[in-house]
Amino acid sequence: MQPQLEHDHSPVCPSCGGPLIQKSRTRLLGVGLLMILGSTLAWLVPILHIPAIILFLTGLYLLVWASFGRGRWCRNCKMFLPGR
Ligand SMILES: [Zn+2]
Numbered sequence: 176m177q178p179q180l181e182h183d184h185s186p187v188c189p190s191c192g193g194p195l196i197q198k199s200r201t202r203l204l205g206v207g208l209l210m211i212l213g214s215t216l217a218w219l220v221p222i223l224h225i226p227a228i229i230l231f232l233t234g235l236y237l238l239v240w241a242s243f244g245r246g247r248w249c250r251n252c253k254m255f256l257p258g259r
Pocket residue numbers: 188189190191192193249250251252253
């Protein structure tokens with residue numbers, strides 16, 4: 176009998192060993208893309224340049240989280256975990 180690997184079932188943080196929260200990657204990607212799209216529209220308005228940059232960076236962060244972080248978040252470390 177082989178032991179079952181369960182890291183998808185109950186993922187733990189590789190740095191602190193705490194439980195990980197799994198967010199929907201599709202949702203993260205969707206929201207991230209919407210934010211980047213919104214930021215490019217906001218960029219057209221001069222007074223919205225600063226919010227546009229913030230929105231763009233937040234959207235980019237979500238995309239990186241979804242792709243490299245695989246949607247996993249550690250509550251203890253307050254950051255997403257890069258996929259192996
Ligand atoms: Zn951690």
